[in-house]
Amino acid sequence: MSKTRIAFIGAGNMAASLIGGLRAKGLEAAQIRASDPGEETRARVSAEHGIETFADNAQAIDGANVVVLAVKPQAMKAVCEAIRPSLKPDQLVVSIAAGITCASMNNWLGAQPIVRCMPNTPALVRQGASGLFATAEVSAEQRQQAQELLSAVGIALWLNEEQQLDAVTAVSGSGPAYFFLLIEAMTAAGVKLGLPADIAAQLTLQTALGAAHMAVSSDVDAAELRRRVTSPAGTTEAAIKSFQANGFEALVEKALGAAAHRSAEMAEQLGQ
Ligand SMILES: NC(=O)C1=CN([C@@H]2O[C@H](COP(=O)(O)OP(=O)(O)OC[C@H]3O[C@@H](n4cnc5c(N)ncnc54)[C@H](O)[C@@H]3O)[C@@H](O)[C@H]2O)C=CC1
Ligand SMILES: O=C(O)[C@@H]1CCC=N1
CATH class of the missing domain: 3.40.50.720 (NAD(P)-binding Rossmann-like Domain)
Structure with missing residues (x-):
């Protein structure tokens, strides 16, 4: 340049x-x-x-x-x-x-x-x-x-x-906000489970950073990395089953759909 x-x-x-x-x-x-x-x-x-x-x-x-x-x-x-x-x-x-x-x-x-x-x-x-x-x-x-x-x-x-x-707007343009929302929710849940707020926040943030680093640098995909954390009949399995029983994937799909729809709608409304 x-x-x-x-x-x-x-x-x-x-x-x-x-x-x-x-x-x-x-x-x-x-x-x-x-x-x-x-x-x-x-x-x-x-x-x-x-x-x-x-x-x-x-x-x-x-x-x-x-x-x-x-x-x-x-x-x-x-x-x-x-x-x-x-x-x-x-x-x-x-x-x-x-x-x-x-x-x-x-x-x-x-x-x-x-x-x-x-x-x-x-x-x-x-x-x-x-x-x-x-x-x-x-x-x-x-x-x-x-x-x-x-x-x-x-x-x-x-x-x-x-x-x-x-779709890019829905995935990565707005995406940081979804991760921030998860960080907020995990920190709040940690506090509800008895952790001091600063400890819950630090553990959540470092976990987000560590997981992102692993996902970026690993030669296996996110599904395999998740499988490696999930011991049979263990704690992660309990959490993932709870997420999925409550429609986690459908919730994410719907949220990203709303963002993509809004992007197209803005083009209609503001493009005149
Ligand atoms: N914030 C985000 O996460 C993302 C934002 N965008 C897009 O980036 C664009 C800018 O967003 P931000 O930087 O977050 O907004 P911002 O509000 O921080 O910056 C916009 C700037 O434009 C200036 N401005 C207003 N009228 C002007 C004019 N007539 N001439 C010159 N400058 C003028 C404002 O004074 C302001 O400083 C938006 O169109 C947004 O859709 C894209 C990707 C992500
Ligand atoms: O929320 C918005 O409309 C902008 C575009 C992507 C991120 N922020």
Whole structure:
């Protein structure tokens, strides 16, 4: 990414995570700019990452080859329509907004090369997971630029169909929240079983970390790792049987279905 110049439109949580990842990967501060209406947000991002920030989106875009749209989905239409006159045809637009389709963006921006992607908040600690989709107008070099942008903060996987981004949103975009919910519930259950709150929290967190490390580094799948914890007629079996008798897998499938459905619904509602 030696010559890439990236402009972030919106300098909130996700933009700051991506900027941090790019800086850690060796991108120079002069290669990155950001714009945001929030004065405090601009000051924070400038101070943390040494980059130049602007209140005016057009100023950030000027001279960039990649323009990252990192505003809330509800703000996308207004932001796209406002920046349209500032964009050059060869500037790659990368959107991280949930539920905003490439077709909607092309309506608002004109015929711009677009990569739509769905990162997640572990990007903040360089452990993110992103799905990416490119429109036909995106060149091989621009695909590479988008790949390098997202892989600065974790894994970045390409999809052949844009619709699959609804499923990516359900699995990994929203996914960190499901694990946090499980951490909350396990900690609370540990307290109910008689543990001090700080001990229940530490045991839960280290178990989550240990299990994730094992699952990532092991050459067997999660089902086999689970089997190895589960002694016949033992404690794990009692817990797993209880989970399954209460419809655990169906519950997870339904929850992810709700997230994917909401992603598609947002595309309908916000894409007009
Ligand atoms: N938070 C998450 O877990 C994930 C969020 N996303 C997507 O990332 C996008 C950004 O989300 P966050 O960073 O969490 O939100 P955020 O609220 O932290 O950041 C959005 C920023 O956009 C700025 N903004 C508002 N209007 C603007 C304008 N006209 N021009 C320039 N900047 C403007 C706001 O001041 C704010 O700083 C959203 O579209 C969301 O769907 C994607 C994956 C995961
Ligand atoms: O909840 C949301 O809509 C966003 C997209 C994925 C994670 N957060």
